[in-house]
Amino acid sequence: MMDLELNDLDHVAQLLLNARLRDEIEPYLDESVLMVDTAMLPTSVENDFLAAMLAWERAPITPVSQWFTPELKLVDCSQLSDEEVNTRLHDVVQRLFEKNIVLTCTGHLSDRQLYCLISRNILPSFEKQFLVPGNFLRWQCVDEVHDVDTWLMYYADESDRRAWECENCMLAPPRKSLPYPRTLPTG
Helix, strand or coil: CHHHHHHHHHHHHHHHHHHHHHHHHHHHCCHHHHCCCHHHCCHHHHHHHHHHHHHHHHCCEEEHHHHCCCCCCCCCHHHCCHHHHHHHHHHHHHHHHHCCEEEECCCCCCHHHHHHHHHHHHCCCEEECCCCCCCCEEEECCCCCCCHHHHHHHHCCHHHHHHHHHHHCCCCCCCCCCCCCCCCCCC
């Protein structure tokens, strides 16, 4: 009997939370919310989804460097030895991961190139500071459109390569091994 009452109380609490979340998210409703069939979800799972959507909508947009206290600024890589770049690169990658930022497709870049990319492209980039456990900002360090050869040589799977070849009526560049394979946090 007691278990039934606790389950009923939890269910009522979930329904009340659901009503509050639906009211709060209403000004932000668009097709992304409609893509999830909430009728098929338990109320607690729907509540998690609505809370994450609401957190996303309310998240501030700031430069990544300002997600840190104090602001994360990197020393110009031209002032560092290769060993210093390597040490600082590992430190900054870990700090980015602590803010739910994951770097992908980095193996074609030397440590110095990746360090510079972080300094020049990632840290000044305005992004939503959406810090919800399990949600990561994935920063792909190769542009599939503007650097298609690098993408095809190192990262595209066979299906992507065949599709590109069909679309472009030419052979994709030959596959190559990554010159700088590294293991980074993946989230």
